[in-house]
Amino acid sequence: MDPLSALRDYTIRGELDRIVRLNDEFRFGSDYSFPCSAETAYRSKLGSLYTLETLLYFVRNHHVKHIEYLQKARTQGIPAVTLPDRKPLLEYLQGKVSSSDAIEFLVPPNTINLNLNNSRFPDLPLASSLIPSESTAPNPNAVDNFTEPTAQNADLSSTNMIQAIERPLKDRESLLECKQRDFYSVLVASTKREEERQRIESQQRKDGLVAKSRLMGSEETRYGDESGYDATPKPKMHLKGSKIGEGVPIILVPSASQTLITIYNVKEFLEDGVFIPTDVKQVKGAKPDCVTVQKKFSRDRVVTAYEVRDKPSALKADDWDRVVAVFVLGKEWQFKDWPFKDHVEIFNKILGFFMRFEDDSLESARTVKQWNVKIISISKNKRHQDRTAALEVWDRLEEFVRSRSHS
Structure with a gap:
């Protein structure tokens, strides 16, 4: 009797309570004994053979909801039966069906007898099961049936025995299984290393910009001294009417958490072309007042740095002259106390963007469509498309800045 047939027999007879675990074995009353980890002939749709321990735990808990059963099995450290296998497996074990395509008997069930009377070698077949019966034994008087005993025949007989x-102990699938292994800590560690790397690169870029600015300033001063001209640094951006003011351009983002782009994830989106939800990116501690971003995936030699802020109330009059773009929330109250008459004036002087998921209802953008803003759509799941959306933001932003600088 093989483990699967024995378990099915006891399930049909309603004698599962007679199956007792003793150390690493399951005792089926006084009839059979099998190792707990013995593989049965029932193969999962995932490809591996179920062990006796898995099937016994399942048939004893089949009445429990699948999610609760999975949690209990994980707590016990027992591999669980998959959802697609539940119904056909239970029908077979309860005797509702007589066979299943998932069953692969490697050894005929009546070949091995695991009677406990053979206590020393319970897995060995009885000699009687290997000796041909009288009905099948060859007739020694028949000439055709007589075979001269040879060493080759003896070897074949031993091989058959x-x-x-x-019985197989392990297959390729079971060897690849990592039981009671949790890789969450590996994911957390790798994420922290990546964030630290990005932080260091960002700081290096800022330091490089400062050093370059100082170097250019010293060269201009030296050139002015030698030529007699006034070498006082002239502002690259000057506010006259709608021109950009002196200093680093500013991009405003909403401080509300329900918007897609915030001060927490704007750097990854604009610099790396990857959208990371705020609730994933947000870290503990004080929120930054300002984030510096650059267009990293640009072939241009001249790269402009931008400041990203989310507190318009903290901006001074000169700061408002440097505001070039805003990511809108889609609510009128976002522009409360702004130094402009209305949203028409705002979006004539400042470039507006509205970020949305492509499968969101159009109702969410109803108000925004009345404004002079660009609607940028991204996918909820297809992260490889984020780069295209970020490039569209950069293209419109750079064109807008050039037009304001020359107006």
């Missing part, structure tokens, strides 16, 4: 009691 060995193969009859063989």
